[in-house]
Amino acid sequence: QVQLVQSGAEVKKPGASVKVSCKASGYTFTSYGISWVRQAPGQGLEWMGWISAYNGNTNYAQKLQGRVTMTTDTSTSTAYMELRSLRSDDTAVYYCARELADWAFDYWGQGTLVTVSS
Amino acid sequence: QSALTQPPSASGSPGQSVTISCTGTSSDVGGYNYVSWYQQHPGKAPKLMIYEVSKRPSGVPDRFSGSKSGNTASLTVSGLQAEDEADYYCSSIRVFGGGTKLTVL
Numbered sequence: 001q002v003q004l005v006q007s008g009a010e011v012k013k014p015g016a017s018v019k020v021s022c023k024a025s026g027y028t029f030t031s032y033g034i035s036w037v038r039q040a041p042g043q044g045l046e047w048m049g050w051i052s053a054y055n056g057n058t059n060y061a062q063k064l065q066g067r068v069t070m071t072t073d074t075s076t077s078t079a080y081m082e083l084r085s086l087r088s089d090d091t092a093v094y095y096c097a098r099e100l101a102d103w104a105f106d107y108w109g110q111g112t113l114v115t116v117s118s
Numbered sequence: 119q120s121a122l123t124q125p126p127s128a129s130g131s132p133g134q135s136v137t138i139s140c141t142g143t144s145s146d147v148g149g150y151n152y153v154s155w156y157q158q159h160p161g162k163a164p165k166l167m168i169y170e171v172s173k174r175p176s177g178v179p180d181r182f183s184g185s186k187s188g189n190t191a192s193l194t195v196s197g198l199q200a201e202d203e204a205d206y207y208c209s210s211i212r213v214f215g216g217g218t219k220l221t222v223l
Contacts, residue, residue, distance in 0.1 A: 104154035104169035
């Protein structure tokens with residue numbers, strides 16, 4: 001069965017960086033892209049960006065351009081999301097999700113809470 | 119792109135039907151048959167309920183249905199059950215709605 005398993009919760013200080021991992025299993029990793037979606041406490045879902053697991057092409061949300069980098073390691077079927085220059089409003093649960101060709105997200109990781117606090 | 123517009127709340131009694139709307143523009147909802155809906159229970163990851171406007175993934179009850187007219191998509195939950203109480207989000211072309219909290223009275 002398809003599973004996306006994310007790394008554990010992180011606490012970071014403002015200005016630091018965080019890197020969240022998402023290990024895929026149960027399907028051919030390179031056949032689908034991975035999107036990252038975040039959810040601030042009590043708020044809605046925000047799409048952050050997408051990476052092709054086939055060729056590494058990326059597409060980032062405009063508001064995060066320059067602060068986010070998404071990568072994959074096909075040898076371990078793992079996707080990574082790094083966010084730099086963290087601010088308090090980056091505090092959120094970060095999800096990875098498998099993205100279909102029609103931009104729907106059919107499988108999600110369990111979420112990783114990133115807390116930014118001095 | 120701006121977020122899609124959803125009502126913040128909706129409610130219905132067990133057994134009733136409720137419809138949640140999702141309004142976008144001709145650049146997203148109205149321009150493509152690529153609208154998806156997600157259910158999210160507190161503390162849990164979202165779950166895909168509808169894709170491509172009206173298709174249900176395997177395992178999703180047929181009580182959940184989707185439709186679209188112009189720039190507005192809709193999710194209808196028929197025969198409401200207690201476990202349907204959750205937040206629901208629409209999405210089109212990687213833009214999400216603000217979410218609707220569905221309460222089963």
